[in-house]
Structures are given as structure tokens and as C-alpha cells.
Amino acid sequence: MRKIPPALLPLLFSLLILLGFYIGTYSSRGTSYSSNRIQKLDYLLQRVDELHLNPTGVDSLLEQAISELLHQLDPHSAYLNAEEVQRSRESVSGSFVGIGVEFNVLDDTVWVRSIIEGGPASKAGLRGGDALIAANGETLGTLENNEIIKRLKGQIGTEVPVDVYRPASSTIMPFTIIRGEVPIPSVDVSFHPNENTLFLRISRFSEPTFKEVQNALKKHKAENLSGIILDLRDNPGGLLHQAVDVASLFLAKDDSIVYVEDNRGKATWYINKKQGAYQRQSLVVLINEGSASASEILAGAIQDNDRGVIIGRRSFGKGLVQEEISLPDGSKVRLTTSRYFTPSGRVIQKPYDKGFEAYKNEIFDRIHGDDQQTIETPVYRTRNGRIVYGGGGVRPDIQQDRDSLSFAAHAFHLLGTIEALKSIQHFAAIHFDSIANYSPEMVWRSNDKELVLRLFPQAEYIPEEDVAQMGKYIKQQILSTVFGRRMMLPFVLRDDPFLQKSLRIMEHQESFDKLLSGNAIINQ
Structure with missing residues (x-):
């Protein structure tokens, strides 16, 4: 999205005021007064489009104005255009309609990095290492990534003819792929790093997440194991209720998981309604700077209930909850309406009083600096009396430094x-x-x-x-x-230092239990 010219900034501020009315109109019932607001905005935009000396791109101007308005409120209130709404919907639903390939574009060639198992491309006979030359007769290599994706996606059941170059035979072969539903797994991988432990990586919290986690635990007979490692690193979050449901698998009945407080101070508590099926196993949760939102809800609940050990680096610090407001053109506004707290009362949201740009850059400053500072940080207590810190993000029980170079x-x-x-x-x-x-x-x-x-x-x-x-x-x-x-x-x-540290800690059950009781520190 291009920057607004300085000469148009006064107009932008006028639009911001009007947009406050505009957004409010579509979150409440229409009135004649609301209609007048919309007409005023529409009239102004028409005049700008018709009369302004410099070409302005009114649609782009309007979208940027909305984004600027929302960023003034908080860093997570946001405007999504229709395309972004569709991508968000796919991420939350856990699937999309397409052909099911992951690709890189190198030297104007679309190389298939890997085929999604069970997807349409796999069924049609494509394989990793193939090059996608054209779709529907249109050359793909010169297009931007999002344009390539558009050509490959479409309505379920429709056909897309694809010309494929296969290096092993040095031939270009025609394929006809029938677009279908392609899953976006929440559980990236589940395996046994040793015979007594299960490792699960959860990459997002979408509609199928709880069911996927349940299935993985059953598949590996986790009830018979002594330890479980949940990897939430670089998990940006997603649906709150899915994080709550996953937490319920490991917590006791009546354990608190999270509470949400709205702008009037009204709190809604999420309490575990039944005994978790996996309370006996030692539990480790891995987090880092990319673990956010729903990931922090799960990690915070495990930590505050002294159910497991958190290993890694301080999480991102997103503790604001958004409500979506639909606009007539298919776009949406995500408006922050509440914030969440861990059971001990910690605010997970990191400060954002220095502005949007500083907020965005904070994570990079933290990655390259020392992140163990706890001076002037609010102190809270877990159920067993262990000290935990607020002030933004979940701080691990055991710090694991990043590799200087992976x-x-x-x-x-x-x-x-x-x-x-x-x-x-x-x-x-x-x-x-x-x-x-x-x-x-x-x-x-x-x-x-x-x-x-x-x-x-x-x-x-x-x-x-x-x-x-x-x-x-x-x-x-x-x-x-x-x-x-x-x-x-x-x-x-196998060589992941976070995983190796987890296994070493879980080897010593007595020390592991003492750490959670607040009476000992594990030899790392």
C-alpha cells in the first residue's frame, strides 16, 4: 500500500473523523442520522476523486485512512480488505480450496517445494521438485506470489490445467488438477523423541485444533507415556476457545484457564469443566518470541496452575481480544473490545504507549538483546506460590537462549x-x-x-x-x-536444543516436581 502524500494529510485527518462515524454505523442499527454520515463521506470521496490536482487512488486512500485510525487506538485493531478476510477465514477454518502445493519462486520459475499429503496435486501425480510453468495457459513465473496463488485457487470441483516441467525427465507434462479442500494442519508434527515421551508441535489455533491434538494423543497412546512436550514456538495464536479446550486436556476439573475483561470491567472466567485426560504425565511447554495470543493463554494456564514447566524465551505479549465488524464490501474491521488475564491475574499484553512503529520493532530489539530483565516488573504468584512476572508475555520457568545461528x-x-x-x-x-x-x-x-x-x-x-x-x-x-x-x-x-533441554529436565522426575512446587531449581 503506497504512502499518503504529505499534501493530503489534512484530508486524511478529516477522513479519520468521518470514518469513526462510518465504522460505528455498521456495528449498530441504521438511522437517518447514520445515513447522513455515510452520504457525507461518500460525497467527499467523490469530490476528491474528481477534482483533486494529483491522482489520489481514493480506494487506497480510504483503506489506509482506516488502518491509520485503528492503529491510533491500539496495535491490534486492524482493517482487513476482502482478500485479507478470505485468507483469515481459511486460516481459522483450517482448510482452503486449491491444489495443495508449497512453492518457491527462483529465477522466474515456480518450483514445488513440497506436496501437501492427500491434496489435489498429490492425487493428480505432481511431486516435489516439479516446476509449475503455466496455469490455464498463463505463464506463472513472472507473477507475484499472491497472483500465483490466485491462479491456483478457485471454486471446489473446478479444473485447472497446469503445465509442469519435471527435471528428472527434462520434459514438460500437462496435468489437469481438480481443485479441492486442502487441510491446513494445526498439529505440524507428533513423534516420540524417546520411548516414554511424546512431542507435539501446534502451529496455530483454528477450528480443528482441539480435535487434532486429541487424535495425536490417542494415536500415540499418550495415556501410557510419562511425558508430553507441547511446542508452541512461533504459534501466532488464533481461536481462544480452542486454546481453552486444549488446556482442559491437561488440567484438573475446576482449574482456571483464563479470564477476559471488557471495557466496563466485567470479567468472564473460563474454568475447566471436567478432569483432563492427561494430568499424570510430566508436561513441558516450549515458547518463544513468536508465541502469541491463544498460545500465551495455554502457556499461562499451564504455568499458573503449576501443571507443567515452561521452557524457552518470553512470548510475544498479545493480550488484547478483537471483535470483527463486517463492512458492506466484504472487508472487516477488527476492533479491540477486551483484554485477557492468566489465572494469577497477569496482563499478557505488552505496553504499546510508544506508538505503533515502536510496538512493531520491540520484538526485534528483544531478540537481539538481553530479555531476562525483571526489575520493576509486576510480580504474581502461581497456585503453589511460585513467583511469575507480568508486564508483557509469558516468561519461561527455564530460559533457553536462541542459537546464535541455526x-x-x-x-x-x-x-x-x-x-x-x-x-x-x-x-x-x-x-x-x-x-x-x-x-x-x-x-x-x-x-x-x-x-x-x-x-x-x-x-x-x-x-x-x-x-x-x-x-x-x-x-x-x-x-x-x-x-x-x-x-x-x-x-x-532431533537436534533442537529446546527439545534436548526438555528431555534432560524430564529425566529427573523428583527435581521436576520440586520445581513446580516452588522448592527447587532444576539442574539444566
């Missing part, structure tokens, strides 16, 4: 971003059939140095530890291309 970032730094990714994807595509004859385990155990030198002979003189990092990244990309992202994740996570 192996993915390390590999990119050493290999060169685009050229490295192109070489790896091309290698996986050329050798797709032979790689598919091996198990993912065998691919992951293949020799790092041999693989790196096969793709990048120039790496011969790179130190061994760097070669190992590069090898892991290459194998991660190969597994994702050939076997799919969900098959790849358990192997990548």
Missing part, C-alpha cells in the same frame, strides 16, 4: 542463499525416484561431507563443523521435497 541460517550464510537453494532443489528433483527408494531415516543418516561435496565441491576446505551444519540443511530440504514437510520435521527436531 543450521539453516548457517548453511545459507556459507552457501549463498538463492544459488544454494536452487542447487539443492534441483538435486532432489533429478534424483527423486532413487531417493524415494530409501527411507527418510536412511537419508538423514547419510554422510554429511559426501553429500555437501557432491553438491558444492567448493566446500572442501570448510571446517568440519560447518560441513555438518550444511549437510543437515541439505538433507532437510531433500526430505521435504521427496517425502513432505511432515515427514521431514521429526528428523530436524
Whole structure:
């Protein structure tokens, strides 16, 4: 969205005042007075469009004015145009209508990074490493990502002809894909890092989340295990009631989960209505700066009830609740109407009194700085009397520093971003059939140095530890291309320092229990 020219700022402020009336009109019953407000705004916009010296793009001006108005209120009140509303609806529903591929655009070529299991593209015979040349006769590589997505999405049951280049055979093949419902899983991965523990990564809280978590717990017979690790890192949140339902699986009957307070001070409490089926297992919850909103509700409930140990880094700090107001053109306004508190009374929302830009940048400043400061931070007590801190976000019981450079970032730094990714994807595509004859385990155990030198002979003189990092990244990309992202994740996570710390802590049950009782600190 382009910036508003300085000369139009006085007009913007006038629009902001009128828009306050405009938005209010569609959140209440219409009156003749409301109609006059709308007519005034409409008339002003028409005159601007017809008479102003410089082309203004009135629609864009109006959308930006709405956004600016809402940002003056708080950082999470927001305007969504019709396209953004559709994307939001898909994210919340847990599915979308399309063909089911994840792709990268490299050198004006749309490369399929991985195929979504069970989706229309998979059923039609597409595979990772293919290149999408055209859809409905229109070349895709020169389009922006959102335009490519538009060409591939559509009405359920409709056909989209796609021309596909397959590197293994050096041929362009025509496919006809019938668009269908493609799931957006909430549980990215679930696996056993050891025989007594289940690891679950929850990437969002959408309509199917509770059911997906339940199914994963049943599939892995979690009732017979001694430990469960819930990974909420980089989970931006979603539906409050889904977070409440997931929390109920691990808490006792009548445990408090969260309470929401509106602008009149009226509080609504969410209390667990039945005994959780998984109260016996030791529980660890992983969080970081990307864990927000509903993720913080779940983590805060587990922490305040002394049900589990929180490991990681302080969460984002989004504790405001929005209500959606629909506008006539299909767009929506998300208006903050209340805030939520953890059971101990902590406000999770971080301060936003320095303005919208400072609020956006705070997370980057925190990532690159020291985030263990607790001076002048409100102190609260958990059920067992443990000290926890307010002031924004959920602070972990045990801090886990970020890697100074993850192996993915390390590999990119050493290999060169685009050229490295192109070489790896091309290698996986050329050798797709032979790689598919091996198990993912065998691919992951293949020799790092041999693989790196096969793709990048120039790496011969790179130190061994760097070669190992590069090898892991290459194998991660190969597994994702050939076997799919969900098959790849358990192997990548084996070396995750957050997971390794969780397993070490859970080995010592007595110390684990003492930490939650407030009587001991675990040897990390």
C-alpha cells in the first residue's frame, strides 16, 4: 500500500473523523442520522476523486485512512480488505480450496517445494521438485506470489490445467488438477523423541485444533507415556476457545484457564469443566518470541496452575481480544473490545504507549538483546506460590537462549542463499525416484561431507563443523521435497536444543516436581 502524500494529510485527518462515524454505523442499527454520515463521506470521496490536482487512488486512500485510525487506538485493531478476510477465514477454518502445493519462486520459475499429503496435486501425480510453468495457459513465473496463488485457487470441483516441467525427465507434462479442500494442519508434527515421551508441535489455533491434538494423543497412546512436550514456538495464536479446550486436556476439573475483561470491567472466567485426560504425565511447554495470543493463554494456564514447566524465551505479549465488524464490501474491521488475564491475574499484553512503529520493532530489539530483565516488573504468584512476572508475555520457568545461528541460517550464510537453494532443489528433483527408494531415516543418516561435496565441491576446505551444519540443511530440504514437510520435521527436531533441554529436565522426575512446587531449581 503506497504512502499518503504529505499534501493530503489534512484530508486524511478529516477522513479519520468521518470514518469513526462510518465504522460505528455498521456495528449498530441504521438511522437517518447514520445515513447522513455515510452520504457525507461518500460525497467527499467523490469530490476528491474528481477534482483533486494529483491522482489520489481514493480506494487506497480510504483503506489506509482506516488502518491509520485503528492503529491510533491500539496495535491490534486492524482493517482487513476482502482478500485479507478470505485468507483469515481459511486460516481459522483450517482448510482452503486449491491444489495443495508449497512453492518457491527462483529465477522466474515456480518450483514445488513440497506436496501437501492427500491434496489435489498429490492425487493428480505432481511431486516435489516439479516446476509449475503455466496455469490455464498463463505463464506463472513472472507473477507475484499472491497472483500465483490466485491462479491456483478457485471454486471446489473446478479444473485447472497446469503445465509442469519435471527435471528428472527434462520434459514438460500437462496435468489437469481438480481443485479441492486442502487441510491446513494445526498439529505440524507428533513423534516420540524417546520411548516414554511424546512431542507435539501446534502451529496455530483454528477450528480443528482441539480435535487434532486429541487424535495425536490417542494415536500415540499418550495415556501410557510419562511425558508430553507441547511446542508452541512461533504459534501466532488464533481461536481462544480452542486454546481453552486444549488446556482442559491437561488440567484438573475446576482449574482456571483464563479470564477476559471488557471495557466496563466485567470479567468472564473460563474454568475447566471436567478432569483432563492427561494430568499424570510430566508436561513441558516450549515458547518463544513468536508465541502469541491463544498460545500465551495455554502457556499461562499451564504455568499458573503449576501443571507443567515452561521452557524457552518470553512470548510475544498479545493480550488484547478483537471483535470483527463486517463492512458492506466484504472487508472487516477488527476492533479491540477486551483484554485477557492468566489465572494469577497477569496482563499478557505488552505496553504499546510508544506508538505503533515502536510496538512493531520491540520484538526485534528483544531478540537481539538481553530479555531476562525483571526489575520493576509486576510480580504474581502461581497456585503453589511460585513467583511469575507480568508486564508483557509469558516468561519461561527455564530460559533457553536462541542459537546464535541455526543450521539453516548457517548453511545459507556459507552457501549463498538463492544459488544454494536452487542447487539443492534441483538435486532432489533429478534424483527423486532413487531417493524415494530409501527411507527418510536412511537419508538423514547419510554422510554429511559426501553429500555437501557432491553438491558444492567448493566446500572442501570448510571446517568440519560447518560441513555438518550444511549437510543437515541439505538433507532437510531433500526430505521435504521427496517425502513432505511432515515427514521431514521429526528428523530436524532431533537436534533442537529446546527439545534436548526438555528431555534432560524430564529425566529427573523428583527435581521436576520440586520445581513446580516452588522448592527447587532444576539442574539444566
